[in-house]
Amino acid sequence: MDKDGASLLPRRTTRSLASASSSVPDAKVNSLGPLTIDDLLVGGDPISLDGLISSFPGRSSQIHQILHLLGPLNSPILPLFVYGGSSTGKTSIVLQLFRHLNRPLVYSSCRTCYNQRILFESILSQLLLHRRNASNGYSNAKRCERPSDFVNCLRDALTNVINNLKEKSETQRGIGNMVYLVFDNFQLVREWDKSSTILPLLFNLHDLLKMPEVGLIFISSTSPDTFYSNMGYVEPIPVYFPDYTDGDIRQILLRNQPNQNLYSSFLKVALSHFCRMTRQVDELSTALKPLYDKYCEPLKNKEVIPTGDMKRKLFTLLVETREETKQKGNHNNLKHFEEIGELDFHMSTSAKYLLISAFLASRNPATLDASLFDAKGGSDNRKRKRKASEKVLEKKETLEEELLMKGPGSFPLERLLAIFQCLVSVAEEPYDEEEQTHDGLGVQGGNGGLMNNVLLQLSSLCNANFIYKGRSCPIEGAMRYRSTISEDLALKVARSLKFPLSKYLYRR
Template sequence: MTEVLQHPGYEEEKLQRVAEQLPCRLGQVGMLLSLMGQPHHYSYPSIFIYGHRASGKSHVMQILLQELELPHAAVSCVECVSVALLFERVLLSLFGRAAASLLPRSPSLADFVRVYRQQRSRSPASQTRYIVMEKAELLRDADVNLLPALLRLQELVEDNVTVVLLSEIVWDKFRPNTGCFEPLLLHFPDYSKGELQQILFRDRHPSYSAELYSSYINLLLGVFYSVCRDLRELRHLAALNFSKFCEPLTQGKAKESDTHKLWRNIEPHLKKAMQTVYLREVSSLQWEQMQQIQEEAGALRGLSAHTHIELPYYSKFLLIAAYLASYNPARTDKRFFLKHHGKIKKTKFQKKNEKTSNHLLGPKPFPLDRLLAVFYSVVDSRVAPTASIFSQISSLVTLQLLTQVSHDDQLDAPKYKCAVSFDFICAISRTVNFDIVGYLYDFLS
């Protein structure tokens, strides 16, 4: 922190504000300030900042540029779906609307450089201009000349401009095959558990003591740290469940020192929240309103975000097909999914040793071809077996709604198991008007 506050060229008051707003990132802040240098000095042409999601890359750059009042253009490569939008956004932020209007309808890189040079000569800057590009990995799909040009834009436009690329992937996977100017690399590591405690503690509720909120954060991280290191998701979870954690205190049923009672009250809600990590469907305010409505009704059903989950349309049918393949015997597929099969009775298909419900025995693995066969039978439209369908299966595995039980290096087709509950799949089925109970072997009369 001393290194940051003593940096020459900037007012101490501004640097103090920067340090207060960027906890646990002072090393990276000090490095960036040293790269920015004095106001009239040329800065490094391009900087590549990489790190996992929610590691503070965008936040640090935003605070530095705003507090130090540096001229900059913040560009999201997700929003700028074309090169024309990207060029327009940069010129608009750095030189104003009049400069952006000088671009032709379909500008080339040469057009952008020409307009930039004209505006630079008309309004020279005493400070380095910064172009910050978020989700910069999307630039790899743009024109092959764009990324090499951005990395050496300072040379092309003959101006003191620095391009800062923010990415979640390392430079070795980012570097184009054609070769380019090598940027300066800066890594933002994941927050440690202690740093997450420090950051989350800054959001503490003023109505409760610091000791209570600290114990709540420790409890929350003890549950979620092994599965989630994303600061934004952890903040969301902390805001989501704090009112339930304090419920025994507001009702006078416990004191702040009764940690065991507080834990017993919050435990079932944390289990429900565990099922929604990285699947955020509601805001913190909506969650609180839902809790109030449920309590007034005298029931807690519906609190689980499972009943409010939103998946792509075909992903829902893939999940339904996976559930049917997991809990129905394979020999019943023809009777369930072929037309003109006649009536089906459970007793005709039950084996002598088959006395236990399949739902009690748990999900059984099934091959990929069976999943697709059931999927094409239950979906209410004709779907071509495109790469999109297979990518949605991979997404369901990533979200832990499906479990792959065979290795990728096996010669046989991969096998999966459905990892969701009966209530979950019923809620999903209702959203697509599919009667899943009528297709389940255990529920045949």
């Protein structure tokens, strides 16, 4: 669930009691009454549409779009695919919309339901109004592992729920006879075992069930293009949640502040700098808190309304604090790079080659990979194809220079591994003996051992801030990386390996 709206969500008994009953005394659990159809509703006081929109700044268009797609009471809908970056309000808004509409839903997170059996049984237990307790051995309503069994059991369970809703709608208006299945953190399904089977099954549920009273909603942090294949199912309707703008973030951060005038003056100074690094509200809130405390130190009364002179004094103090922090950071970085002189004693050979590969991927245009990294692991000036025209060469050189002027670029994991495989295939320095004793990713040739634990090495380099791990692209759905080391450090690492770095580095 997205953290920026988590505090707004009331607690649902069907979720909490079904999963945490093992920590509650048996007598208390057994004293709870049986679940009813009302437990499929999002609890809490009714919320108006205006209240919902005001609770989520910058999300008015998405709220109205989902409301339009859900339609009036008892309206059949096509599957929805709600996607966007993390901490953009996707889950919170969907659940609060159902609280506003007062419609039943079955919510399952693919983070806690981390394989298909747990997901199947969680959905069935909720539909069958089953509560785990000591009397049933804290077991689910049904044990279900096979997709075919799940579809049959799901159809029966949904039929019972829909019939109950129809009976209830005769005496209680406003609920209707529709039930919705919500799959949160749906991008994680791609990492499951048998994901090639479970993904088509879930996308095909709309056609398999053929029940107009059932709606499907998928919530993902990656775009629908990362899932689709030629399987013949009805494509869900996409609803995109973009990153918050600076103005949206400002409104969100101001919501729970006791002195909004003071905090607003602080945000005018600090927010723009932090938004360059991240736009996730939870990360920004955590990062800004100690800085705001420092900003308020000269004030005896934090409820005061800041004047122009006061703002200038607080701004001066904040700038001085920032300069002190920057100087400390530069000192630490200098000390860090001085310690790199001992690189040969504490960095493995494979990590060095991975570091060089990331440096080349950031500095070289991707269009030159084919010429710089051929099957023999380097450019061969004797191999020439048809000579390009001067105009084409000038255009290509201009584009490559523009890429260089932008600084280190980002690159996907696939490109990094391809460059890494090329470099280790022509390595002159033998790899560590300890790396020969492990099985792992390998390449054909004498240096296959260098590919061992390459993903673990990449994680270590990211933790050491040699490689920056960015956010996944909402369009491509893939994680991107960027090298943070200087050319001097890259040359130093290359010399320790006796590796000709200049042969692979593009120069104007």
